[in-house]
Each structure stands twice: as C-alpha cells, then as structure tokens.
Amino acid sequence: MxxxxxxxxxxxxxxxxxxxxxxxxxxxxxxxxxxxxxxxxxxxxxxxxxxxxxxxGFSVEQMRDLLTLWRDRDRASADVKAIARAHIAVLAEKARALAAMSETLQHLAETCHGDDRPSCPIIEKIAAAVPPSGRPANRPRFGIAQLH
Amino acid sequence: MxxxxxxxxxxxxxxxxxxxxxxxxxxxxxxxxxxxxxxxxxxxxxxxxxxxxxxxGFSVEQMRDLLTLWRDRDRASADVKAIARAHIAVLAEKARALAAMSETLQHLAETCHGDDRPSCPIIEKIAAAVPPSGRPANRPRFGIAQLH
DNA sequence: GTACACCTTCCCATGATGGGAAGGTCAAGC
DNA sequence: GCTTGACCTTCCCATCATGGGAAGGTGTAC
CATH class of the missing domain: 1.10.1660.10 (Multidrug-efflux Transporter Regulator; Chain: A; Domain 2)
Structure with a gap:
C-alpha cells in the first residue's frame, strides 16, 4: 500500500x-x-x-506517550488515565477561555445598534477610556495564540 | 517613556x-x-x-481592521459589529470543539479504573478495533493545531 | 569610572500543517 | 515501445503570535 x-x-x-x-x-x-x-x-x-x-486534541508528544503505553501490554491503566486527565483539564480550560471571550463579545454586540451611525459600544469598550483599575498588568496571557 | x-x-x-x-x-x-x-x-x-x-481573541489582522475603524469617527457601527459577529462565531465553534473533546475524553476516563491493571478503555477506544464505518475519511480536521 | 539595567537589531525556535518545486516511478492506453 | 498523467521522492518555505538570546550601544546611580 x-x-x-x-x-x-x-x-x-x-x-x-x-x-x-x-x-x-x-x-x-x-x-x-x-x-x-x-x-x-x-x-x-x-x-x-x-x-x-x-x-x-492530543499533542504529538502526548501521542508518543500514548503509543508507547498502547504497545506495552503490561502498562498500568493509571498511567493512561493520568495523561488523559491532565489533557482533559487543559482542554476544558481552553474551552472555558474561548467561551468567555465569545460571551463577552456577545454581550457587547448585543448593545451595538449595528447601523449607519458611528456610535458603537463594542469598539468603545475595547478603547475603554474607562478605569484600567483592577487589572494587574502581568496576569498570564491567554489569547488565541496561547490556545495551542 | x-x-x-x-x-x-x-x-x-x-x-x-x-x-x-x-x-x-x-x-x-x-x-x-x-x-x-x-x-x-x-x-x-x-x-x-x-x-x-x-x-x-482577535487576530492581528482583525485588530488592524478594528484600529482603522476606531480611528475613523464616521465609520458605521455595523462595520464593527460585522467583525465582532464573525469572530464570535469562530470563538464559539472553537470552544464547542474543545469542550466536545474534553467531554468525550471525560466519559472514557470515567470508565477507566486507573489502577495497576493494564485494561484501559481509554486507550482501547483510541486504538478502536471497532468499526471505522460511519466516519468519512476527509471530513475537515479540527484538532488542537487548527484551533488558532 | 564602573556596574548594572536598560535599549537596539538580528536570528532562531515553537507546533502542526500545507504549498510547491524539481525530479523519479508506475500503470494504462495507444 | 512510447506517451501521458497520476503518483511518488526529497527539500525548502510559510503560517501565527510569541519568546529566547546574542552582540553591542546607552543611561544612570554610586
């Protein structure tokens, strides 16, 4: 073949x-x-x-581990489960982060008329002349690019 | 500065x-x-x-568009909303895909004893000697790597 | 004047994937 | 036997947003 x-x-x-x-x-x-x-x-x-x-959604390195475990007839199922569990947590967190972005933007979009007029809460919120108060400058980034 | x-x-x-x-x-x-x-x-x-x-979660190119719209005081709010809406749809779909992976794996993990014994439904399901029947070979891929 | 923190540019790496070039191979039809 | 077209091979390059680090210049505090 x-x-x-x-x-x-x-x-x-x-x-x-x-x-x-x-x-x-x-x-x-x-x-x-x-x-x-x-x-x-x-x-x-x-x-x-x-x-x-x-x-x-397993990465190449995770697949490498899984393949090794797959070939090893004597592996403990706990070893497989550990990999799976770690991965589940990462997947769930990424899903959560993306859903949060989506929802935030959804709320903003709902308040935007979306017509010929320039007034737009979406872009105003992004521009946010509002207080940059409670936002710690060096929190961990978790944008799109980090989601892989 | x-x-x-x-x-x-x-x-x-x-x-x-x-x-x-x-x-x-x-x-x-x-x-x-x-x-x-x-x-x-x-x-x-x-x-x-x-x-x-x-x-x-906006990409660089989307930010480029948004910055242009931000600077243009006469833009229509509809233009901003269109970008936002397209982005919301993408974010939601990615979140859904990741959540689906997470849940699938969660179900598998729940049936895995996670002890010293080798029997492990997780890896067996991935190995899946089971029917590769209903799965069209060339469906669009949507793994981790595509989620950015 | 020395040390140290900062700045500059430049190159390289990431992870998983595709695009495409330049050239070799194979099978079908004539 | 020859052509054609579909396949194969290797090699290099691009993606996207980000960081690491080298080599060298600048600015400031002691």
Whole structure:
C-alpha cells in the first residue's frame, strides 16, 4: 500500500504521515526497490490510532506517550488515565477561555445598534477610556495564540 | 517613556510592541537621538486598545481592521459589529470543539479504573478495533493545531 | 569610572500543517 | 515501445503570535 492509499485509509495526509515518520512518532515503513513507502496493516493501525488521538486534541508528544503505553501490554491503566486527565483539564480550560471571550463579545454586540451611525459600544469598550483599575498588568496571557 | 515602561503600562511585552511596529499594526514612535523609542499618550492608547482586543481573541489582522475603524469617527457601527459577529462565531465553534473533546475524553476516563491493571478503555477506544464505518475519511480536521 | 539595567537589531525556535518545486516511478492506453 | 498523467521522492518555505538570546550601544546611580 502506497502512502497515498494509506492516507485515504487512515485520514492522515501524506504530508503528515511523512512528518510523523521524520520525528519518529511512527516507525519508517518498508520501501520498494524504487524507494516508495509501503504500508502494512501494523503501520495503518498506528496511523489510525494517531488519527483518533489527534481528534481528541492530543499533542504529538502526548501521542508518543500514548503509543508507547498502547504497545506495552503490561502498562498500568493509571498511567493512561493520568495523561488523559491532565489533557482533559487543559482542554476544558481552553474551552472555558474561548467561551468567555465569545460571551463577552456577545454581550457587547448585543448593545451595538449595528447601523449607519458611528456610535458603537463594542469598539468603545475595547478603547475603554474607562478605569484600567483592577487589572494587574502581568496576569498570564491567554489569547488565541496561547490556545495551542 | 521607554519601551519597557510602555510595556508595563499597557500589558504588552517589549518583544510584541516591537513586533506590532514591524508589521505596521502600530505606528513607529518617536526616537531619542540615541535611537531609543519614546512612547507618548497616543501610542499607549493604541497599545492598550490592542491589548484588550487581544484579550478578546482577535487576530492581528482583525485588530488592524478594528484600529482603522476606531480611528475613523464616521465609520458605521455595523462595520464593527460585522467583525465582532464573525469572530464570535469562530470563538464559539472553537470552544464547542474543545469542550466536545474534553467531554468525550471525560466519559472514557470515567470508565477507566486507573489502577495497576493494564485494561484501559481509554486507550482501547483510541486504538478502536471497532468499526471505522460511519466516519468519512476527509471530513475537515479540527484538532488542537487548527484551533488558532 | 564602573556596574548594572536598560535599549537596539538580528536570528532562531515553537507546533502542526500545507504549498510547491524539481525530479523519479508506475500503470494504462495507444 | 512510447506517451501521458497520476503518483511518488526529497527539500525548502510559510503560517501565527510569541519568546529566547546574542552582540553591542546607552543611561544612570554610586
């Protein structure tokens, strides 16, 4: 099975399959004489595992740990659960932060007429000539860019 | 006011202030004879505006638009509202996706004993020898990496 | 005058992903 | 056997917002 077919079969792009190989997340598959990668069932299983872990928002490094645990028949389920729990907390916090942004902006948008007139509570609130009082300057940032 | 003081006053790091200047998001401030940047009130207002927009998850390009609208006293509030609304939808969708991941994983974690034994529904579900039936191969990806 | 905190510019790294170039391979149809 | 087009290979570059750090200049307090 060629890399393109493996991509279709597992839902991971050829680009990413090669990338995962290059960083050692998956083992290098066999090659034909002419250098084409050949994927066997075991390779596909690993790629499908990765695809599902990715759908759950696990990072490459977490997937590396999970794959190791998956292959280790004697691992303690507690080890897996620990990774999962840490990840759940991070996911929930990111979700919360994004939802909070969305809601804040939603409230602002509701008070904006959204017509031809210039008066706009949204932009006024962002400009906020209002007291920058209670806001500690060096609180941890948690904008969009930090959410990955 | 030096860049370091401006950073403390606005909550944006010196690194980012220089970056925002380099991409033209904020105007280049005056300089002392020796080349130090000097920030005046107007500069600080713009930086504070940016900081608050950033807290609401706006991207640099959206902030660029918002700053233009902010400076334009005759803009229609509808223009601001349109940007906000588009952004709200994106934020809400990202929050939803992350919450869904979190919940899925939470359900799996609840069924995992988390003890010394190897049996672990979490990793078994990710490995999922179960039917890859209803899952279309090329649905849009929406993992962690896409959430920015 | 020395030490130290600050400033400057420049380059590099992040994480997961895609784009695209330049060139090789394979299979189908003629 | 030859052409065509779909595939494969490697390599480099871009994304987005942010930080790290080097090498060197400036400003201020003692």
């Amino acid at each position: 060629n890399i393109g077919q493996a991509a279709k079969a597992t839902g991971i792009s050829t680009k990413m399959i090669r990338y995962y190989e290059s960083i050692g997340l998956v083992a290098a598959p066999h090659r034909t004489e002419s250098g084409y990668r050949v994927y066997l069932d075991d390779d596909l299983h690993a790629l499908r595992f990765i695809n599902r872990a990715r759908d759950l | 030096n860049i370091g003081q401006a950073a403390k006053a606005t909550g944006i790091s010196t690194k980012m202030i220089r970056y925002y200047e380099s991409i033209g998001l904020v105007a280049a401030p005056h300089r002392t004879e020796s080349g130090y940047r000097v920030y005046l009130d107007d500069d600080l207002h713009a930086l504070r505006f940016i900081n608050r927009a950033r807290d609401l």
